[in-house]
Amino acid sequence: MAVTLESPESAGCATEQGELSSRAAAEAYIGGVCFKLGPPALIGAELEWLTVHGECSASGPSAAPRPQLSVLADALGPYAPRSIAPDSPALALPGGSRVTLEPGGQIELSSAPYGAAAQLCDRLRDDARLLRELLESRSIRTVSVAADADRRPKRLLQLPRYRAMERSFGGIGPFGKLMMCNTAATQVSVDAGADRADVIARWTALYAVGPALLAAFACSPALRGAPPGTWASQRMRAWLRLDNTRTRPPVLDWSDPVAAYARWALDVPLLCVRRPDGEAEWSAPPGATFADWLSGALDDEVGRRPDTGDLDYHLTTLFPPVRASGHLEVRYIDAQPGDGWTVPVHVFDALMSSPSVVAEASAIAAPLAGRWIDAARYGLADPDIRACAVALLRLAAEHTASDEAARAVESAAERCHRGRTPTEDGLEHAPSPELPGVAT
Numbered sequence: 205m206a207v208t209l210e211s212p213e214s215a216g217c218a219t220e221q222g223e224l225s226s227r228a229a230a231e232a233y234i235g236g237v238c239f240k241l242g243p244p245a246l247i248g249a250e251l252e253w254l255t256v257h258g259e260c261s262a263s264g265p266s267a268a269p270r271p272q273l274s275v276l277a278d279a280l281g282p283y284a285p286r287s288i289a290p291d292s293p294a295l296a297l298p299g300g301s302r303v304t305l306e307p308g309g310q311i312e313l314s315s316a317p318y319g320a321a322a323q324l325c326d327r328l329r330d331d332a333r334l335l336r337e338l339l340e341s342r343s344i345r346t347v348s349v350a351a352d353a354d355r356r357p358k359r360l361l362q363l364p365r366y367r368a369m370e371r372s373f374g375g376i377g378p379f380g381k382l383m384m385c386n387t388a389a390t391q392v393s394v395d396a397g398a399d400r401a402d403v404i405a406r407w408t409a410l411y412a413v414g415p416a417l418l419a420a421f422a423c424s425p426a427l428r429g430a431p432p433g434t435w436a437s438q439r440m441r442a443w444l445r446l447d448n449t450r451t452r453p454p455v456l457d458w459s460d461p462v463a464a465y466a467r468w469a470l471d472v473p474l475l476c477v478r479r480p481d482g483e484a485e486w487s488a489p490p491g492a493t494f495a496d497w498l499s500g501a502l503d504d505e506v507g508r509r510p511d512t513g514d515l516d517y518h519l520t521t522l523f524p525p526v527r528a529s530g531h532l533e534v535r536y537i538d539a540q541p542g543d544g545w546t547v548p549v550h551v552f553d554a555l556m557s558s559p560s561v562v563a564e565a566s567a568i569a570a571p572l573a574g575r576w577i578d579a580a581r582y583g584l585a586d587p588d589i590r591a592c593a594v595a596l597l598r599l600a601a602e603h604t605a606s607d608e609a610a611r612a613v614e615s616a617a618e619r620c621h622r623g624r625t626p627t628e629d630g631l632e633h634a635p636s637p638e639l640p641g642v643a644t
Contacts, residue, residue: 222512227470230498230515234466238519238528239403244395246317247324247553248531251332252388252539253346255309255339264354270309271344273360279342283335287361297334299327307361307370308385311335311346317393317531321553322606325546350388350439350538351424357385364486368476369521371487372447379446382429387439388539390421392552393531400462402559407461409562410526410534412569413555413596415579418536420593420620421548422583423627436583436625439538443523444576449473453524456574465528470495475521477506478514494518525576536576541627547616550609554600561603568595584623593620 224230256268257275277289284292285304296302300316313331318324336346359370359381366384373380394410397403418440427438435441443451450472458464474488474497489505496502497510510518519529527533537548555565572579572592584590597617604610619626 224498224510224512224515227495227498230470230494231463231466233512233515234469234519235462237516237530238465238469239396239462240530241397241399241403242395243398244402244406244556245319246395246531247319247321247549248315248317248393249324249328249545249549250312250314250389250391250393251328251545252306252310252312252390253348254352254386254388255311256345256347258343260345261354265347265349266352267354268345270355270358270360271342273305273309275342276305276309276311276339276344279339279344281338283338287363297331299331301328301331303335305361306384306388307359307366308352308357309360310385310388311339312388320605321550321609325549329543329546348539348541348544349424350437350540351427351442352386353426353428355386356429357381359385364479365476368486368488372475376447377445378429378431379442382427383439383442383446386427386429387424387442389439389535390537390540390545390548392534392537392549393529394534394552394556395531396528400460404459404461405559405562405566406532406556407455407526407528409555409566409569410532410552411455412566412573414525414534414536414569415572415575416569416589416592416596417548417551418576419579419583419586419589420597420616421537421540421626422580423538423541423625425625433581435581436585437538437580440536440576440580443525443535444580447523450475450521451523451525452576455524461528469519469522470498472518472522474518478517538626544626547612550604550613551597551600551616553605554603554609554613555596557603557605561599565596565599568592568599583625584620590620590623593617 254266255271256266257271258268261267273288277284280303282293282295283297283303286292286294287305301313304312304314315324315328359366370381397406422437424437424439430438453468471493473491473493476486477488479486489502492502525536527535534552555561569592572589578586579589594617597613597620601610601613601617604613
């Protein structure tokens with residue numbers, strides 16, 4: 205299992221490029237590469253942090269300049285991603301994690317996959333410690349927040365992908381650039397399933413539990429540059445608002461996610477079209493979908509038909525709450541303070557631990573299915589969402605692989621029962637949003 209999709213500099217090259225003869229062939233290809241079948245055994249994670257250069261500021265944790273890319277590359281040495289150091293060997297850290305960079309200078313670790321959540325956490329924790337040491341050697345600090353409350357969004361990476369992305373999202377509203385440059389997440393990846401029925405059950409569960417667990421781990425009430433409004437997760441608000449066509453698939457209508465995901469992916473508008481080396485602009489014809497390109501409707505504008513490499517790349521430009529990437533990539537959890545990211549890792553490991561637990565989690569969360577906006581806006585202030593979050597965390601605590609993990613998850617359940625966010629122990633933040641007419 206690969207934990208993340210390819211990094212921007214190599215995405216689209218994961219498979220041998222070949223012709224796509226028809227829409228049916230493209231849908232079959234997507235089903236094969238996005239949902240790898242096999243006994244669920246592995247788990248992985250991706251951690252993201254904001255970065256700042258220089259001393260801490262009393263005005264806010266991220267109230268310091270973004271580091272220059274050259275300084276980041278120097279600090280990372282042989283671990284630097286090729287997006288900022290084209291000649292870098294881009295080595296994995298000793299625990300197997302690889303370093304990548306987001307457009308606004310956020311740094312991320314993509315773990316290797318492991319057979320046990322405890323092993324994943326140990327290795328990823330060691331790699332995160334080494335990453336901090338490397339960065340601190342050049343006075344760069346990581347900031348464990350999910351949204352930048354102090355700085356205006358500024359894109360550092362000048363890759364054609366991100367120029368096209370900023371231009372496309374900029375025509376919709378402010379949330380695209382905010383997402384790209386000023387947010388950070390904790391992502392967890394699990395295997396898709398043993399067979400088609402298992403995939404359907406696991407996919408359904410990960411979407412059903414999403415609103416409640418989004419609220420349980422929401423800790424980004426402030427995001428500089430966001431329109432007015434009080435939200436528990438400004439990070440998720442940005443994701444949900446930046447481009448509905450690629451961030452909100454109609455999963456409640458999908459009885460077969462393998463086939464439906466393929467159909468949906470082909471009908472999402474192109475975010476960019478890869479061009480030959482040396483061409484700086486990767487803009488796509490406005491509103492044109494991959495299916496349009498495949499059918500020949502873009503022959504005049506693009507000058508060629510897409511191949512499997514283009515389709516691989518298009519799949520990296522889809523940002524649903526759960527993304528099919530061979531495995532299932534959970535994308536709705538805010539970056540957690542400190543080492544708090546270990547808790548959602550253990551939660552998803554436990555909730556996906558057996559078909560019976562998957563089914564029970566789905567049943568608990570079913571009444572909240574699709575309530576993404578409410579969860580991002582109100583978080584635990586909504587009593588129904590809070591009750592569901594507590595029930596899911598207590599179910600997870602019963603099925604963790606170790607007593608230590610069970611205690612951590614049970615502690616999170618108790619925190620949610622009290623309506624407290626992960627950052628409320630000693631960290632300054634905005635007050636919890638209030639639901640009209642609801643006592644909190």
